[in-house]
Amino acid sequence: MPLSLTDRTSFWAYELSKRAFCYQEEQGNANLKILLAGGIAGVVTWASIFPLDVIKTRIQSPKMFDATFSHMAEEHLLAGKIERKVSAAEVARQVYRQEGFGSFFRGLGVCSVRAFIVNAVQVRVAPKHGR
């Protein structure tokens, strides 16, 4: 059964989806099942790593002092310290304190929609790849 492994789909979520949808006798609606399995696998994977992804985005953003460290930005600039290296744990703590738990999942809806679309596109372009 052709199924492509797409952007950020964990191997286990992919295998789980296949076991749920694809390893079955009847072949009816095979294409729909492939799309569903791949899309769901992608969404599940992203949901599990999303908080980490948020922290990563914050660390890697050029304006790291903006949302999470705004109260420190000015004094750092004045002191000539353009940037100090902050640990991931510090970033996580600041985000949680200043913006609450929900901010670790902001953008997940958009990301899930994207995961479904990307999976559908990739299956379309190269249906046999990943076999």
Add this chain to the structure above:
Amino acid sequence: MDFCAGWASGFAGIVIGNPLDILKVRMQAGQEGSAKGLLASDPGHSRLTSLVRGQYGNGTRLACQASIETLEIGVTAPAVAYGALNALLFVSYNRVLLGFDPAIKDPLNVPHTEPWKIWAAGAAGGLAIWAVSAPSELIKCQAQLAGEGSNSWSVTRDIYKQRGIAGLYRGGTVTSLRDSIGYGF
């Protein structure tokens, strides 16, 4: 041949998924609270909204081109990295899984293999791609957050000039953690 097909499908996915990826990254960075607000607020984003609503500003072709540029900010880095990334990922995954169970014929069709082996092999794959994934993600993120006028190449050049190779691996640990969990789960 298979490698090319894989890269083509990966490239298509990256290009088509990029506008939503830009939105996701900006929401994650705290630049906007909701997708609607993001599209409405910043002048740089108004072209995104314009494209969506089908209204073109200064001449259809120019607006079209500018809109595509806006929608595809930060796409070069992951697109270029995709081939190497995929190759590294699958080779590592296959090697580790076959190491656990040499009898496996097709590592991507394993209905009877224990879950923990699949997890471990996936996590190993995620760790293996670090060298390519970390800088690619960093360049992509910065280009997407910086907005109009920036692209993957200008971001790479600037980071390298200011902080060298080490700068390109900023956030590498978190990226590695995310990738190993993300591919293992």
